[in-house]
Amino acid sequence: MRDIDPSNGVDWQSVVRCQPVGVKKEWLRTSDILLVARGGRNYAYYLDEQPLFPTLAAPHFFHISLRDSAKQILLPEFLAWQLNQQPAQDYFKRNAEGSTSKSIRRTIVENTPIIIPSMSRQKTISRLHTAVVSERRLAEQLITNGENLMSRICADLLKEANEEDRIRGLLYD
Numbered sequence: 001m002r003d004i005d006p007s008n009g010v011d012w013q014s015v016v017r018c019q020p021v022g023v024k025k026e027w028l029r030t031s032d033i034l035l036v037a038r039g040g041r042n043y044a045y046y047l048d049e050q051p052l053f054p055t056l057a058a059p060h061f062f063h064i065s066l067r068d069s070a071k072q073i074l075l076p077e078f079l080a081w082q083l084n085q086q087p088a089q090d091y092f093k094r095n096a097e098g099s100t101s102k103s104i105r106r107t108i109v110e111n112t113p114i115i116i117p118s119m120s121r122q123k124t125i126s127r128l129h130t131a132v133v134s135e136r137r138l139a140e141q142l143i144t145n146g147e148n149l150m151s152r153i154c155a156d157l158l159k160e161a162n163e164e165d166r167i168r169g170l171l172y173d
Helices: 076-083 086-095 106-110 119-160
Strands: 033-036 044-046 061-064
Touching: 033 076, 044 076, 061 106, 076 119, 086 106
Parallel strands: none
Antiparallel strands: 033 044, 033 061
């Protein structure tokens, strides 16, 4: 769970590696969707790139892979976007189970109401979503750069200052 973020994607370098034994699972591939099954926010993440190594989804996720016939009418990236929108999130919250740790069942995911507009509209919405995510990353990087700059300025001031430059006791009468 800590290796995936809806805005920044999968941190492939920190993913735990193991050797699955006796488990018949589907390996993650490009265009698959990971949906968080446990916790307060059941966000979906669209895998827009091939994992760096053979990867299985942890039990905390639903691994969604569209059939070829479904891909003719529904883009997986559009489905992931729609699963992250308020109507689907409200549906998951209403149907979550558990007292201390909420989770959703597979049947809830399978019965999630989905709207399927035209393929061109799905592509437009998906491109817009990609642009918004990219803008968010850039804005966060600008903020981080500004904070780093201000910290560097402070460090330089302290390094340059000698004892006479420092004024003490201004905060108290």
